[in-house]
Amino acid sequence: MSDRIDSDAGREEAGRxxxxxxxxxxxxxxxxxxxxxxxxxxxxxxxxxARPDETAQPAGMRxxxxxxxxxxxxxxAAVGPWDPKLPPEMLLKMLRxxxxxxxxxxxxxxxxxxGKTSFYMKSTGEEAVSIGAAAALASDDMCFPSYxxxxxxxxxxxxxxxxxxxxxxxxxxxxKGRQLPIMYSARDAGFFSISGNLTTQYPQAVxxxxxxxxxxxxxxxxxxxxxxxxxxxxxxxACTFASVYRAPVIMNVVxxxxxxxxxxxxxxxxxxxFAARAIGYGIAGLRVDGNDxxxxxxxxxxxxxxxxxxxxxTLIEHFTYRVEGHSTxxxxxxxxxxxxxxxxxxxxxxxxxxxxxIALGIWDEERHAAMDRELAEMVRDAAREAEKNGIxxxxxxxxxxxxxxxxxxxxxxxxxxxxxxxxxEWKAAGL
Amino acid sequence: MNxxxxxxxxxxxxxxRDPAVVVMGEDVGxxxxxxxxxxxxxxxxxxxxVFDTPITECGIIGVAVGMGAYGLRPVPEIQFADxxxxxxxxxxxxxxxxxxxxxxxxxxxxxxxxPFGGGIFGGQTHSQSPEGIFTHVxxxxxxxxxxxxxxxxxxxxxxxxxxxxxxxxxxxxxNGPFDGHYDTPARSWAGHAQAQVPTGHYRVPLGEARxxxxxxxxxxxxxxxxxxxxxxxxxxxxxxxxxxxxxxxxPLDIEAIERxxxxxxxxxxxxxxxxxxxxxxxxxxxxQERCFYHLEAPIERVTGFDTPxxxxxxxxxxxxxxxxxxxxxKILKD
Ligand SMILES: Cc1ncc(C[n+]2csc(CCOP(=O)(O)OP(=O)(O)O)c2C)c(N)n1
Numbered sequence: 001m002s003d004r005i006d007s008d009a010g011r012e013e014a015g016r017x018x019x020x021x022x023x024x025x026x027x028x029x030x031x032x033x034x035x036x037x038x039x040x041x042x043x044x045x046x047x048x049x050a051r052p053d054e055t056a057q058p059a060g061m062r063x064x065x066x067x068x069x070x071x072x073x074x075x076x077a078a079v080g081p082w083d084p085k086l087p088p089e090m091l092l093k094m095l096r097x098x099x100x101x102x103x104x105x106x107x108x109x110x111x112x113x114x115g116k117t118s119f120y121m122k123s124t125g126e127e128a129v130s131i132g133a134a135a136a137l138a139s140d141d142m143c144f145p146s147y148x149x150x151x152x153x154x155x156x157x158x159x160x161x162x163x164x165x166x167x168x169x170x171x172x173x174x175x176k177g178r179q180l181p182i183m184y185s186a187r188d189a190g191f192f193s194i195s196g197n198l199t200t201q202y203p204q205a206v207x208x209x210x211x212x213x214x215x216x217x218x219x220x221x222x223x224x225x226x227x228x229x230x231x232x233x234x235x236x237x238a239c240t241f242a243s244v245y246r247a248p249v250i251m252n253v254v255x256x257x258x259x260x261x262x263x264x265x266x267x268x269x270x271x272x273x274f275a276a277r278a279i280g281y282g283i284a285g286l287r288v289d290g291n292d293x294x295x296x297x298x299x300x301x302x303x304x305x306x307x308x309x310x311x312x313x314t315l316i317e318h319f320t321y322r323v324e325g326h327s328t329x330x331x332x333x334x335x336x337x338x339x340x341x342x343x344x345x346x347x348x349x350x351x352x353x354x355x356x357x358i359a360l361g362i363w364d365e366e367r368h369a370a371m372d373r374e375l376a377e378m379v380r381d382a383a384r385e386a387e388k389n390g391i392x393x394x395x396x397x398x399x400x401x402x403x404x405x406x407x408x409x410x411x412x413x414x415x416x417x418x419x420x421x422x423x424x425e426w427k428a429a430g431l
Numbered sequence: 432m433n434x435x436x437x438x439x440x441x442x443x444x445x446x447x448r449d450p451a452v453v454v455m456g457e458d459v460g461x462x463x464x465x466x467x468x469x470x471x472x473x474x475x476x477x478x479x480x481v482f483d484t485p486i487t488e489c490g491i492i493g494v495a496v497g498m499g500a501y502g503l504r505p506v507p508e509i510q511f512a513d514x515x516x517x518x519x520x521x522x523x524x525x526x527x528x529x530x531x532x533x534x535x536x537x538x539x540x541x542x543x544x545x546p547f548g549g550g551i552f553g554g555q556t557h558s559q560s561p562e563g564i565f566t567h568v569x570x571x572x573x574x575x576x577x578x579x580x581x582x583x584x585x586x587x588x589x590x591x592x593x594x595x596x597x598x599x600x601x602x603x604x605x606n607g608p609f610d611g612h613y614d615t616p617a618r619s620w621a622g623h624a625q626a627q628v629p630t631g632h633y634r635v636p637l638g639e640a641r642x643x644x645x646x647x648x649x650x651x652x653x654x655x656x657x658x659x660x661x662x663x664x665x666x667x668x669x670x671x672x673x674x675x676x677x678x679x680x681x682p683l684d685i686e687a688i689e690r691x692x693x694x695x696x697x698x699x700x701x702x703x704x705x706x707x708x709x710x711x712x713x714x715x716x717x718x719q720e721r722c723f724y725h726l727e728a729p730i731e732r733v734t735g736f737d738t739p740x741x742x743x744x745x746x747x748x749x750x751x752x753x754x755x756x757x758x759x760x761k762i763l764k765d
Contacts, residue, residue, distance in 0.1 A: 023479050025460075025478040025479065025482045025483075027478075031461070118552035118553075118554075118742070119552070119554075169742050169743035170743075173743075176741075177741060177742055177743030177744060178554075178555065178739070178741045178742055178743070178744075179554055179555065179742055180553070180554030180555070180556065180557070180742055181554075181742075183554065195556065196513070196554065196555070196556025196557065197513065197514060197516070197517075197556055198486060198514075228485075228486045229486055231485030231486045231487040231490065232486060232487050232488075232517065233487060233489050233490070233517060234517070259457075259486055260457070260458050260462070260465065261458045261461060261462030261465075261483075262457065262458055262462075262483045262486075266483050266484065266485050266486075267485055267486065268485070329465070330465075334462060335461055335462045392552070392742075392743060393552075393613075393743075397743040397744060398743070398744070400744055400747045402744075403736065403738055403741050403744050403747060403748060404736065404738055407737065407738050407739070414706075414707065414737060415736075415737055415738070418706070418736045418737060422736070422747065422754075424757075425753055425754050425757045426747075426753060428757055429753040429756070429757070431753065
């Protein structure tokens with residue numbers, strides 16, 4: 001087997017004495033069977049990054065796009081200029097929301113395995129990304145999430161029974177059973193309708209932010225995508241618009257190292273960081289320890305204040321790790337080392353915040369264990385409640401004719417005709 | 432072989448025969464694709480010929496245009512047909528017109544593989560049937576197999592073709608034929624006549640329809656998953672329908688269609704894509720133009736509705752046995 005592609009074209013002209021060109025195809029460090037070793041990772045100590053003024057020029061903060069903003073140190077202490085100095089009740093609230101997100105994921109993952117729904121996606125290991133950000137944003141700021149930010153809805157106090165109804169596509173689903181599970185929409189929670197088409201939310205968030213600015217509003221927008229999704233054209237269009245119009249928007253890249261089976265190198269990680277994408281656009285770029293809830297909070301708060309001060313957009317890369325499979329349809333054991341997750345050097349975001357709270361003397365292991373038990377029961381009860389409205393494929397769904405609603409504001413003749421025909425056909429079939 | 436294995440085998444055969452064939456797409460390399468259609472190919476042919484790409488559909492197709500211009504035969508995969516839209520400009524404005532605008536100086540010999548269609552609870556972003564968009568574009572061919580045998584033979588023909596080909600794979604029948612009844616257990620391809628797939632090279636020519644069932648009472652034009660749903664409905668009803676599996680929409684086997692409709696005098700069209708401006712509308716117009724005086728009943732269309740694919744109600748959206756039966760009853764009434 002030759003590693004080069006053979007082709008007749010271009011052969012004649014090729015210089016005979018020149019070295020053959022080589023195509024570089026990236027390869028992750030570890031594959032199934034390998035033992036993961038992250039010791040060559042450059043992890044700067046917590047507290048080491050400078051914190052520029054929120055209104056500083058992007059050109060003066062390039063280092064932040066290549067470093068790693070970290071607040072929690074190995075002992076669980078909050079250190080350095082990015083320490084947001086949050087009050088105890090806020091720390092405990094974030095801890096609880098992260099634990100609730102994990103409990104919710106565990107329950108819904110199991111529901112999928114039990115055949116109660118078609119699909120589920122966990123955010124295990126990435127809880128700090130959405131919980132930290134949600135805590136730093138104002139409750140009426142508009143979020144344009146991807147499918148792995150369920151934590152935002154949870155942090156904003158959205159009823160988890162409502163989220164479960166969506167996952168079961170049942171008669172209680174406000175989205176009328178139309179969307180794939182986890183593709184929530186909650187306008188009242190400032191949570192934009194999720195698309196299955198990657199990164200389409202990015203320019204939309206910028207457009208929302210531009211509209212808010214044009215209207216003299218005070219609300220800002222925030223959006224999230226995975227590192228793999230930064231390759232999409234929409235990402236780059238969004239950056240251009242955000243830069244040109246100095247849109248009050250926070251663009252988050254959740255770098256969890258994997259895009260299904262493709263490691264971050266296929267989105268360009270071998271050459272640079274994702275935060276550094278900001279530099280070419282003249283946007284402020286921050287690279288943050290995504291498993292450090294306080295760093296996520298501080299960076300988001302900095303970016304939000306910057307946007308509110310009309311100093312422009314911020315691109316934040318959250319450096320984290322996708323502990324579980326991509327979705328219930330995925331088998332990560334087929335493409336990555338089995339022990340990668342346990343070797344991840346930035347730890348578990350919940351364990352790190354718990355340690356911090358314990359070190360502060362505002363929390364202890366017993367209370368944490370009791371909280372986990374309480375949350376597991378709570379999601380179990382909520383799931384039972386939601387199941388009363390039906391589970392997928394068991395008949396309790398929205399009426400069939402609802403399929404034709406909301407295509408347009410008013411139903412045109414052809415849809416009315418199709419709707420009637422469908423009902424007649426099912427009636428004639430005795431169903 | 433099931434359909435996935437047949438597709439894998441076609442790629443394997445073509446990569447073995449022609450060093451210009453390269454396979455690219457999201458997750459197609461080491462992992463072998465989320466549906467495993469490219470499994471084992473990277474190990475066998477190396478990373479230079481089978482590689483993962485960044486997640487950018489316009490990039491994938493744009494790069495394939497350039498590779499084709501160099502002299503390669505790229506076979507890009509778009510992970511789900513629902514994600515072909517970001518690549519539309521490269522496909523429609525570039526790949527489809529390169530030969531024409533350069534008066535043949537440059538060609539775009541790519542085969543874009545993409546799983547399409549519903550019936551897998553994929554919601555609205557994993558279920559669509561966008562073939563009508565491509566049949567509307569001049570310069571691309573559109574191919575849709577319905578069996579493992581055809582999938583392999585058509586894919587080989589597509590890869591050998593010097594024009595850009597959109598190769599839509601009906602993912603509902605990757606692992607076995609689907610009779611349209613959600614509540615019956617999934618069937619497998621094992622034992623199916625069309626699952627006898629030769630391991631070597633063979634071609635199913637583009638532009639030739641297949642008579643899936645010969646009959647006299649009416650003609651049903653269909654393709655992909657719908658061939659099986661129609662076959663089953665016809666068997667359940669016991670009607671003597673002729674079922675034409677179109678196999679390629681562009682170029683279309685118009686002779687086979689005319690021959691059949693002239694014989695039966697009745698024509699029904701079944702596809703999963705939305706109705707308005709769907710490929711069924713084109714088929715209906717063609718039959719009306721060419722067979723009007725042979726028709727004994729109005730042409731019937733059974734299609735997806737003009738709504739996005741609804742997750743929990745997909746079995747009502749899907750043109751299944753209930754809807755096909757009503758249409759057949761109607762067309763046979765007078
Ligand atoms: C436009 C588009 N192309 C392809 C897909 C299929 N797909 C779904 S998720 C995914 C991987 C995304 O990875 P990443 O952006 O890193 O986010 P993560 O899942 O890791 O959070 C792919 C390729 C899609 N949903 N949309």
